[in-house]
Amino acid sequence: MGKKGLIAFALLVFAIFISLPQTAVAQLKPGEPIVIGVPTFLGSIEGGESLKAVTMAAEEINAKGGVTIKGAKHPIKIEASEIRDGAPGVPVPEALLGIEKTILDKKVHAIVVGPFRSEALLATMDLLAKYKVPMLGTIAMSPASEAKIIENPEKYKYVFRTCLTSKYAAELIAGVMNQLTKDFGFKKAYLINQDVLWARATAGGIKGWYEKSGWEVLGQDEFPTGASDFSSALMKAKAKGAQILFVCFDMPQSGILVKQYKSIKVPALMAGYISPMTGEVGWKTFDGQIGGLLEAVWELGNVPSAKYPPSKAFYDAYKNKYKAPLQSGHGPAPSYESVYVLKEAIERAGTIEADAIVKALEQTDRAGVMGRVKFDKGHQVVYGTDPAKEAVAVMFQWSEAGEQKIVYPPAIADKKIWAPEWVLKPTK
Amino acid sequence: MASHILSLSIGSDEAGRMFQGTLIYGFINSVILALLALGFNLTFGISGVANFAYGALYILAAYTAWIFLNLLKLNYFLSIVLAVLFTSFIGGLIYKFILLRVRGLPISEVIASFGIGLAILEFFRFLGFVGFEYTLPVFIDGSVSLGGTYVDVQRLLIVGIGIALVIFLWLFTHYTKTGLAFRGIAQEERTALILGINSDKMATFSLAFGSGLAGVAAITILPLGQVAVEGGYSALLNALAVCIVGGLGSTGGVLVASVLIGYAQTFTATYIGSHWMMIVSLVAILVILVVKPSGLFGKQKELEERI
Numbered sequence: 001m002g003k004k005g006l007i008a009f010a011l012l013v014f015a016i017f018i019s020l021p022q023t024a025v026a027q028l029k030p031g032e033p034i035v036i037g038v039p040t041f042l043g044s045i046e047g048g049e050s051l052k053a054v055t056m057a058a059e060e061i062n063a064k065g066g067v068t069i070k071g072a073k074h075p076i077k078i079e080a081s082e083i084r085d086g087a088p089g090v091p092v093p094e095a096l097l098g099i100e101k102t103i104l105d106k107k108v109h110a111i112v113v114g115p116f117r118s119e120a121l122l123a124t125m126d127l128l129a130k131y132k133v134p135m136l137g138t139i140a141m142s143p144a145s146e147a148k149i150i151e152n153p154e155k156y157k158y159v160f161r162t163c164l165t166s167k168y169a170a171e172l173i174a175g176v177m178n179q180l181t182k183d184f185g186f187k188k189a190y191l192i193n194q195d196v197l198w199a200r201a202t203a204g205g206i207k208g209w210y211e212k213s214g215w216e217v218l219g220q221d222e223f224p225t226g227a228s229d230f231s232s233a234l235m236k237a238k239a240k241g242a243q244i245l246f247v248c249f250d251m252p253q254s255g256i257l258v259k260q261y262k263s264i265k266v267p268a269l270m271a272g273y274i275s276p277m278t279g280e281v282g283w284k285t286f287d288g289q290i291g292g293l294l295e296a297v298w299e300l301g302n303v304p305s306a307k308y309p310p311s312k313a314f315y316d317a318y319k320n321k322y323k324a325p326l327q328s329g330h331g332p333a334p335s336y337e338s339v340y341v342l343k344e345a346i347e348r349a350g351t352i353e354a355d356a357i358v359k360a361l362e363q364t365d366r367a368g369v370m371g372r373v374k375f376d377k378g379h380q381v382v383y384g385t386d387p388a389k390e391a392v393a394v395m396f397q398w399s400e401a402g403e404q405k406i407v408y409p410p411a412i413a414d415k416k417i418w419a420p421e422w423v424l425k426p427t428k
Numbered sequence: 429m430a431s432h433i434l435s436l437s438i439g440s441d442e443a444g445r446m447f448q449g450t451l452i453y454g455f456i457n458s459v460i461l462a463l464l465a466l467g468f469n470l471t472f473g474i475s476g477v478a479n480f481a482y483g484a485l486y487i488l489a490a491y492t493a494w495i496f497l498n499l500l501k502l503n504y505f506l507s508i509v510l511a512v513l514f515t516s517f518i519g520g521l522i523y524k525f526i527l528l529r530v531r532g533l534p535i536s537e538v539i540a541s542f543g544i545g546l547a548i549l550e551f552f553r554f555l556g557f558v559g560f561e562y563t564l565p566v567f568i569d570g571s572v573s574l575g576g577t578y579v580d581v582q583r584l585l586i587v588g589i590g591i592a593l594v595i596f597l598w599l600f601t602h603y604t605k606t607g608l609a610f611r612g613i614a615q616e617e618r619t620a621l622i623l624g625i626n627s628d629k630m631a632t633f634s635l636a637f638g639s640g641l642a643g644v645a646a647i648t649i650l651p652l653g654q655v656a657v658e659g660g661y662s663a664l665l666n667a668l669a670v671c672i673v674g675g676l677g678s679t680g681g682v683l684v685a686s687v688l689i690g691y692a693q694t695f696t697a698t699y700i701g702s703h704w705m706m707i708v709s710l711v712a713i714l715v716i717l718v719v720k721p722s723g724l725f726g727k728q729k730e731l732e733e734r735i
Contacts, residue, residue, distance in 0.1 A: 043553040043657070045560070088661045195703045221702040226662045228460075228653065231453040232697035235577075239442040252656035255560065259652060263571035263580035276560035276654060285560045285654070287569070327559055 028352060033077035034067055036339065037108035037133075039099045041086035041116035045275065046139050046250070046328045050113045050335035051080050053314075056321055057339035067343050070350050076339070079106040086116035088226060095120040096127060103131050109352045111135040112338040113331070118142030118197040128158045132354040134361065136338035137161040139331045141169065141198040141298075146378030153377075157358050160379040162334035162341065162370075164298050164393050166198050168383035169273070170205030172296060172393045173246065175385065176271065176408045176417070177206075177215070184419050186244055190237035190268065191220040192230065192257065193248035202273075203248050218242050223249075230257045231264065238266045243423070247272035250330075255285065262289055269423045271395070272296060278303070279327030283402040291400035292420040294407070300392045301333025301369035302326055303404055307412040308387045314369040334381070337368040385409035449577040450698045456583045458690025459590040460649055464663055465670035465682045466593065467641030473677030474610045475631035477527055477537050479519075481545035482642055483664030488548055489515040489643030490655040494562055504565060512643035519639025523632045531631070549660045562655040564647065586648050593644065597679065610634060614677065669709035673716045675726025684724055688712070 028034070038054055040047040058076040061067065066075040083098030084090045095115060102108060111128075114137040115121040121140035125148060128135050135158060137145070143165045149156045164172075180186045189210055193203035200222065210217050218240040221233035234257075237245055245268040247257065255276040271294035276285055278295055297303045303326075304315035314336055319325050326332055345360035346352055365374050371387030384390030386409070395408040397417060405414040468482045479485075489511045496507035522544055530536035566582040573579075601607035612620040613630045621627055642663075650659070670689060674681030689709050697705040716723060 043550075043558055045558055048556075048558055088658055221697070223697075223702050224706040226658065226706060227702070228662070229453065229457055229694070229697070231449065232694065233702060235446055235449045235453075236698070239446055252560070252654050252658060253662075255563070256653035259580070264578045265571065279560065281559070281561045285563055287565075327561075 028069065028072075028074055030072040031074065033075045034110075034346065034352060035077050035079055035106060035108045036342065037079050037081065037102040037106055037111045038113045039081040039083045039102040039111065039115075040113045040139060041084055042080060042082045043084065044086050044116055046331040047086070047113065047116055049326055049328045050138055050331040051078075052322055053318060053332040053336035054078060054112055054339055056318060057336045061339065061343055067346050069346060069352070076343070079108060081106070083115065083120075085120040092117075092120050092123050096123055099124055100127055100131075103127070103133055108133060110342055110357065112342065113138050113335050115140050118144065121145055122148070125156050125159050129155045132158060134158045134342075134354055134357050135160065136334075136342060136361075138163045138334040138338055141166050141330075142201055143167045143378075143380075144197075146376075146380050149378045157379070158354060160361055160375060162338045162373065162381045162391075163331060164383045164391070165380060166201035166205055168393060169202045169296065169298060170209060171383070172395060172408070173202075173206045173272065174209045174213075176294065176395045177210070177213075177244070179408060179417055180244065180269070180271075180419075181215075183417060184243075184424070186269070187214065188216045188218055188240075188242055189244040189246055190218045190233070190240065190242035191246045191248075192233045192237070193220070193222055193246075193272075194251060194254070195222040195224045196250075199248040199250070203246070206246060225251050226253060228253050228256055230260050234260055234264045234266050237268060238264060242266070242268040244268055245270045245272075247274055249273065250275045252276065258286055258290065258293070265422075267422055269294065269419060273298070273329065275328070277398075278329035280325040280404070281327055283398065288402060290398045291402075292398065292418070292423070294395055294397050294417070295329070295404075297329035297394050297396060299330065299333040299370045300387060300394050300412070301336070302329045302331070303394060303396055303406070305387075305394070305406055305412040306414075308371070308392075310367060310369045311387075333369050337370060337373060340368070341366065341373060386411045445576050446698065448575060450694055452574055452577050452579060454691040454694035455687075456579070456587055456690075457694050458687040459587045461666055461670050461690050462683055462686035463586065463590045463593065463645045463648065465667040465674075465686060466597065466679070467638035467645065468667040469671050469674070469677065469679060469682045470597070470610075470641060471634050471638030472671065473614045473679070474634035475523075475531075475613070475627075476534075477523070477531070477631065477635065478534070478541070478676070479522075479527075479635060479638060480538055480542035480664065481519075481522060481548065482541075482638070482667055483660035483662070484545035484548035485515050485519055485639045486642040486646045486663040487552065487655065487657060487660040488518060489646040490564060490650045490659075491552055491557055491562065493564055493647055494655060497564070508564075508647040511647060512640050515643035515646075516636040516640035519642075520632050520636035522639075523635035527635070528628060528632070531628075545660070545664070549657050553657045557655075557657065560654060563653075564651040564655065566651040580652075582651055586652075589644070589648050593641070594679075594683065606630075606633065666709060669713050672723060673712045675723025678723065678725035681723055681725030685712075 038051050058078050062075045066073045081102045083095045085095035114135050116139050118140040191203050193199040219236055254274045273296040301311040301314045304312040341364050345357050349356040349360040370391040373381055376382050382390045394406050396404045396406045407413050407417045471479045492514050493507045493511035496502045567585055568581045571578045571580045601611050609625045609630055612625055617627050670685045674685030692708045693705045696708050
C-alpha cells in the first residue's frame with residue numbers, strides 16, 4: 001500500500017469513527033459534570049414529580065461541592081427527556097427511541113427514574129446492556145425485570161430499581177389485610193384493577209394471597225386505561241357482600257371509581273392504590289368524602305412519617321422548595337434517593353466507568369428516605385416493614401378530618417386501622 | 429367465559445337487581461356517548477369536515493372552566509357558560525384560519541385538525557395541567573335510588589341535559605334561520621349557495637357550534653371524575669366510534685349507535701369481562717366498516733356511483 005493508500009485508509013477509519021454514535025466517555029476532566037439522564041413520562045404526575053425530586057437532590061449535592069472522584073469535584077447535570085411511554089397509544093418502540101436519544105445525544109453517564117410503563121422498561125434493558133449505561137428505575141414496577149437480571153446477570157447488570165415492585169406491593173397489602181382480619185374479622189374481598197402490567201401483577205399477587213389465606217375472593221374486574229364507568233364491578237361487589245374492595249389504579253380516570261363507589265353506596269372498605277387519593281390534595285379532589293379509605297403509598301417519603309425523620313425531611317424539603325405537597329405516592333422518594341445512591345457509588349468506584357459503578361451500586365447500604373437501601377441479587381431494593389432494616393411501603397388511612405394517618409407497618413404506624421360505621425353495619 | 433358468567437353466584441333477587449342496574453347504567457352511558465358525539469357529528473354533517481381536534485376542544489372547555497372558577501374566582505355558572513363560549517370561539521377560529529385553507533382536501537383536513545388537537549392537548553400538559561386538583565364540581569351532590577340501584581344525581585342530570593340538547597338541536601335545525609341554513613348546506617351545498625347561503629360562513633358556524641357542543645359535553649360529564657389531558661383522546665375515540673357506526677352526518681344514527689355501543693359496553697363489563705369493554709367500540713367500527721361502510725343511517729354513495 002503506497003503513501004496515498006495509507007492516508008486514504010486513515011481518513012476512512014477516522015470517518016467511520018466520527019460517524020459512529022458515541023456514548024459518554026469513561027473519564028472526566030476535573031470540574032466536568034456527571035450527566036444523569038431522566039427519560040420518563042414527564043407528563044404524568046409520577047414522572048413530573050420524580051424529575052423535581054431528582055433536581056432537588058442534584059442541587060443539594062452540587063451545593064456541597066458535587067461528586068468527588070479521586071479528589072476532583074464534579075457537579076451533577078440533569079438531562080430530562082419526555083418519552084411519553086405512559087401516554088395512550090404510544091408504542092414501546094417510540095419510547096425506546098427516546099431513551100436511545102437520551103443516551104447518545106445527551107451523553108449521559110447514568111439514568112435515573114426511567115420508563116413509566118413496565119412494558120417499556122423490559123424493552124429498555126437490552127438498550128442499556130448495549131450501551132452499558134447504569135439505570136436506577138423508580139417507577140416501572142414489574143418484577144419481570146429482576147427475573148431477567150437473575151437469569152442473565154452479566155448482560156443486564158446495568159439495571160437497578162429503587163422503587164418497590166408488584167411483589168412487595170402485594171406483601172404490603174397482605175400485611176394490611178391480615179390486620180383487618182385480626183381487628184374486624186373481614187374475610188371477603190372483591191378486586192378491581194387497571195388492565196396494565198404492574199396492576200395486574202399486584203392484583204394477581206394479592207388474589208393468590210387471599211386464596212391461600214382463607215379469604216373469599218368474590219370476584220375481580222380489570223378495567224382498561226381510560227375506562228370511565230365502574231358501575232358493573234361496584235354493583236357486583238355490593239351484591240356479593242364484599243367487605244373489602246381492593247383497588248389498583250394509576251390512571252387519572254380512577255377518581256371516577258371513588259366517586260361512584262360513594263354514590264352506589266358499596267358497604268365495603270376501599271383499600272389499595274388509586275393515584276388521585278394519595279396526596280394531600282386528594283381530600284379536596286374528593287370533596288372530603290374519603291374518610292376511612294385506605295391508601296397505599298409505595299415508598300415512604302412520598303408520605304412522611306414523624307417516626308422516621310429522613311422521610312419527613314425529604315417531604316418537607318420538597319414542599320418548601322416547590323410550594324406544593326407531593327401528589328404522587330410512587331416515584332419521587334426513590335428518585336431522590338437514587339441520585340444519592342449513584343453519587344456514593346461513583347465515589348466508591350472512583351470512576352464513572354459503567355462496570356465499576358455497577359459493582360459499587362451492588363455494595364450500597366445506606367439509610368435513605370424510604371428506609372434502609374440495599375439491593376438484592378435482582379438489583380432490586382429490598383422492602384420490608386421496618387425502615388431501620390429495609391425500605392418501606394406504607395398504608396395510610398384518611399381520617400374524617402382529612403388527615404393522612406399511617407396505619408401500617410406497625411413500626412411507624414400513627415394509629416390503628418379504624419372501620420367506618422357504614423362498613424361495620426351495612427344497610428341494604 | 430361460561431365459568432366467569434357462572435361466577436356471578438348471587439341470589440335471583442340480586443341477579444335481577446344487577447340486570448336492572450346494568451340497564452340503568454347502560455342507558456346513562458348511551459346518553460354520555462351521544463352527548464360526546466353530537467358536536468362531532470353536527471360539524472361533519474354540515475361542513476363535511478371531520479374535526480379531529482374535537483377531543484382537544486372538549487378538554488379545553490373543561491380546563492377553561494376550571495381556570496375561571498379557581499384562578500379568576502368567578503361564579504360556577506358563569507365559568508361554565510364562558511368556557512363553552514370560549515371553546516366555540518376557538519373552534520370557529522380553527523376553521524376560519526386553518527381548515528378553510530384545506531377545505532375539500534379530506535386527508536389534509538384530518539391531518540390539520542388532528543395536529544391542532546394534539547397541540548392543544550400537549551400544550552396543557554406543557555403548561556403543567558397535570559395533577560389531581562383539576563376537578564369540576566358536580567351540579568348537585570348526592571345519589572338517588574332507582575328501584576334499588578343507586579345512581580349519582582350528576583349522571584341523572586347528564587341524561588336530562590342530553591335529552592334536552594337533542595330536542596334543542598332538532599328545534600334549532602327546523603325552526604331557526606341558521607339551523608335551516610345548516611340543513612340546506614348539509615343536503616346540497618351548491619343549491620344552498622345558489623340560494624344565497626354562504627357555505628364558508630356556515631361551515632365556520634358549524635365548527636364553532638360543534639365545539640360549543642363539545643364544551644357542553646365536557647362541563648356535564650367531567651365533574652364525574654377529573655379533568656386530564658388523556659381524556660381528550662378518549663373523547664375523540666368514543667365520538668368517532670359512535671359517528672362511524674351511526675353514519676357520519678346522521679343525528680338519528682348517532683342516537684341509535686350511542687344506545688347500541690353504550691349498552692354493549694355495559695353488558696360486556698357486567699356479564700363477560702370489564703377488560704373487554706373498550707374493545708367493544710373498536711369492534712363496532714370494524715364490523716360496520718365491513719358490513720355497511722356508510723354507517724347505520726349514513727348516506728354515502730354506493731361504490732358504483734362513486735367510481
